Amino acid sequence: MSILIDKDTRLIVQGITGRDGGFHASKMKTYGTNVVGGTSPGKAGEFVEDIPVFNSVKEAVKETGANTSIIFVPAPFAKDAMMEAADAGIQLIVCITEGIPTLDVIQAYHFIKSKGANLIGPNCPGLISPKKSLVGIMPSMIFKQGSTGVISRSGTLTYEVVYNLTDNGMGQSTAIGVGGDPVVGLYYKELLEMFENDPETDSIVLIGEIGGDAEELAAEYIKNHITKPVVAFIAGQQAPPGKQMGHAGAIISSGTGTAAEKIAAFEAVGIPVAKEPSHIPLLLKELI
């Protein structure tokens, strides 16, 4: 097992004829992901590295039986792309695009939900179930198959943490970057639940950052519903209030959303919080 993606994942790449879409389609295919097609309006019949291109997601689904989509289209068109995927019956939509207006994401999110599908992102690095499937832009070589689930709001910080885990012999069942925007799809609660129910996952690493109160809610949820060991890390202790720290969602507003509050929330329910990324594997080993 693993969560959300595995050997049964049949992936299409929306925006496959773009620079990033094409580059990562090829990377994902090389990794072993079953990339069955791509879309780019007006380019049906073309191929990107042997991957057939379709005019629409509906066509791609009909021809290939795709169940998962990854989106690389530019921000102004991303809302439409997300909704197109959901309308075509795609079950898992992963949106990599950065800089999408928040109200667009809200609209797309609610539409996707009404279709019974799931969204990951936007503004995220995607996800990976090592040795099974990569649906994202993560550097696959640092990952190792194993039993730690990783949930993160960040990109390179996730790689840093995973690198430390792998280095300590702790592989991953699935690692997910949920995205750095204020509004994104699947989040801590849903993913924690999936990891709790996944027999292949025996521990969880949660990488949070400043902004919002999702970490506080996650701490509460873990206390009540998660039996597997969890270690947390929070980025942004030195962030000044009112400033956006790279991610649109990483902003301390009106004194809430601080790292100190989040760390306190985890510690209050007995979840260890690592002071630096390299301490995460050590804390995890103490719990397993």
Next chain:
Amino acid sequence: MKIHEYQAKELFANYGIQVDQSVLCRSVDDAVKAYSQLDSQKVIVKAQVHSGGRGKVGGVKLANDEIELRKHASNILGMNIKGYTVDRILVGQAINISKEYYVSYVIDRNSKSTILMLSKEGGMEIEEVARISPEKIHKFVIDPSIGVPDYLAREAAFKLFDDLNLVRQAATIFQKLYKLFVDTDASLAEINPLVLTQEGNIIAIDAKMTFDDNALYRHPKIAVLNEPTEEEKREQNAKSKGFSYVHLGGEIGCMVNGAGLAMTTMDMTKLYGGNPANFLDIGGSSNPTKVIEAMKLLLSDKNVQVVLINIFGGITRCDDVAHGLLEAFKQIKTEIPIVIRLAGTNEKEGRALLEGSCFHVAETMGEATKKAVDLTYNYQD
């Protein structure tokens, strides 16, 4: 992006939300002229700055006559409010207030929706109400596919008013404010306070709006209202080069790829006893031109005594990153010590390339941070 109260009130008025009559003034003479135009003996003088809490620091004053108006206008103009110098004031008719309310639309991360927030505790900061008596705040989650239909606006208005005539007035305001919020891609539209006048009208006597930076491309009329501070200008300049930059004021300049890792680098600098000068995310690739631009930005901060470069090589391999850094530093002349930490794909090859260079090379984040902190103190000695 923030705008001023007077600009927000103009938007409100365009959407049919009644606001108090007011005139924007840039000088005491302007204010006196405005006073003669306003059909009111008593007027309110308000500083126009991109900051809340104006009233607490004397940025909002009631004037009963022209002499008081002159006094307040000249005191407030030029005043410094939380780092902003007041160059504009709004002179408006004083309203006979019967009761004050709070109304806003904001983005709620947890319900992944716009929400309408209301309270009978108007006039005070909503964070304060949330802290003291959260039960006095009413929230309505808006379904983006239907917006704010009549029944929902009415249900919300009944939280504030009992009189049906007032409920209808308020409900219309809620619908108009939502339309404005959506039409302009706002991230906040706040009326605090919305007042019931002694004459029985409901009007907005303050207006606050902020907008989604990611959506400004489709709102050129809003975008031109942007008034960045010197610091924001530096941040925007960095953004135009593909960086995210925030000035912090310490001695250790940080250059990192990725926002989360950049925040962690700052945190660890502090943890090891140093002070980060900045947050700087240079994004995905690390081509020489980008590194040169980033170094220029760091070195323009005269407090910087050491530069700490922390790059996680993912798709861009560490040996490529090392080549890029060596290339870039052929063109940068600086006495400042540089600590480089490379990790990820081909890290050993990357570090090997940097051996024998002028850089201080580190393997782990802990080692790199410690080196940077030590070098800061040596530099100071």
